[in-house]
Amino acid sequence: MCITFSLAAVFLVVQVPYCFGNNDPLSTALWNRIEALERRDKEQSMKIDALEQRVSLSNEKLTIFSTLNENIKKELAVKTKKLEKQDDILAALQKDIELQTLEAAVNRRKIEVLELKVHELHARLTETEQVSVQPEDRPEVSNEINVKLNGTEGNDDKNKHLNTLNSRTESANHRTVGELLDNTSGNMPDKAVYGQLNNRGIGRHAVQRFLTGGVQEGPVAFHAVISKALVQHLGIDQNIVFDVVELNLGGGYHNQHGLFIAPKSGLYIFSTSLLSYVNAKAEFDASIVKNGNILASAFGHGDSGRHDQGSVTVVTQLNVGDEISVKNRVIADDAYWGDRYSSFMGILVIEM
Structure with missing residues (x-):
């Protein structure tokens, strides 16, 4: 009731001067005070509205930033996958490089082996040329020819034996082992053809290697x-x-x-x-x-x-x-x- 009375008293104090005049200093002061309070309320309301607008803008900015953040996360995920794929590609390329390096080493080894084989073939060809049967180079053949020439046979027989030995020697020099084997009916070639080579200490298999007629x-x-x-x-x-x-x-x-x-x-x-x-x-x-x-x-x-x-x-x-x-x-x-x-x-x- 006290509060109600006081407000009523204030109301009467404020209103009475209007009824009886505005010359009362107290009424004028109160009126000015009320107007000042109203102005302050309006200013505070305006400030509150401004703050609300700023809060709304801040919320909108936060929403935009959140959306941008999600997009950035997605882009980062995509880039991460690309980097992983690139890492896999690099690993595969590294393996390919290692395999190519290994293949290059194998190829180098093959080249070395081929070079050794070429040298070996060259040595065989040289040895073949050196061991070719020639009567003037082989003492056993020359001795056989001399025996025939110095024997009791006639000149025709001597010439016949000489021609036979020469022809067989020529045959051993120029015919392949396969041809020598194919022209014999038994398991061994003719003694005059194959025996001459065998007398030099060259076995059957070595003779076949040396007399295959070269690379076909x-x-x-x-x-x-x-x-x-x-x-x-x-x-x-x-x-x-x-x-x-x-x-x-x-x-x-x-x-x-x-x-x-x-x-x-x-x-x-x-x-x-x-x-x-x-x-x-x-x-x-x-x-x-x-x-x-x-x-x-x-x-x-x-x-x-x-x-x-x-x-x-x-x-x-x-x-x-x-x-x-x-x-x-x-x-x-x-x-x-x-x-x-x-x-x-x-x-x-x-x-x-």
């Missing part, structure tokens, strides 16, 4: 089959002869002996397929042999009157003059079915 041009491949219906009485470690030659590029296969002599150095593939007999000799064990060493074997066993087929394929590296053949193994006096069911083939894949 063109591809090397052969395919041969057994044409006979039955090949029998084969001993242990005896070559199986594939008598009919379907293909012989490079002239490396010699069908009279079932022997392939490499005319070129390189990587070769050889394969053989053999058909068993059906009687008591129905079982076989054969091997592809390189210079006397077994590379791989094939086995077959016919049963109940039926044949059995055995096959094997090998990949091997050969030097000029190396020998490849298919040999009967383990079983003595064995038999194989031919009639083109048994075959032997080889091909030079990469020349080295």
Whole structure:
């Protein structure tokens, strides 16, 4: 009630002068005070409105900054993924560089090996030229000729023997080992042709290396089959002869002996397929042999009157003059079915 009375008293004090006049100093002071308070309220209201506007602007700016921050985060994520991909690419490139470095080292090694082989071939060619059979250079040949010339035979016989020796010497100098083997009916060449070379201490395999006629041009491949219906009485470690030659590029296969002599150095593939007999000799064990060493074997066993087929394929590296053949193994006096069911083939894949 006190507060109400005081306000009423103030109201009367303020209003009374209006009723009775504005000359009262107290009323004038109060009125001025009220106007001042109103002005202050308006100023504070204006300040509050300004602050609210500033707060609104600040909120809008915060929203914009938040949106920008999200966009920046997304861009950073994309760039991070790109960097990761670039790191993967760099790692792959590093691996490629390492592989290329390794391949370069391997290629350098291959070049060194090839250079060594070239030097070796050059040395062989030089040795071949040095060991060529010439009567004037070989004492044993000259002695044989002198014996014939100084003997009791007539001049015609002397000339005949001289011409024969000279022709055989010329043949040994210019013909390949394959041709020498193919022109003989037995397991060894003519004594006058092959024996002269053998007397110099050069074994059969070395002679074949030196007298292969040099490196042949063109591809090397052969395919041969057994044409006979039955090949029998084969001993242990005896070559199986594939008598009919379907293909012989490079002239490396010699069908009279079932022997392939490499005319070129390189990587070769050889394969053989053999058909068993059906009687008591129905079982076989054969091997592809390189210079006397077994590379791989094939086995077959016919049963109940039926044949059995055995096959094997090998990949091997050969030097000029190396020998490849298919040999009967383990079983003595064995038999194989031919009639083109048994075959032997080889091909030079990469020349080295």
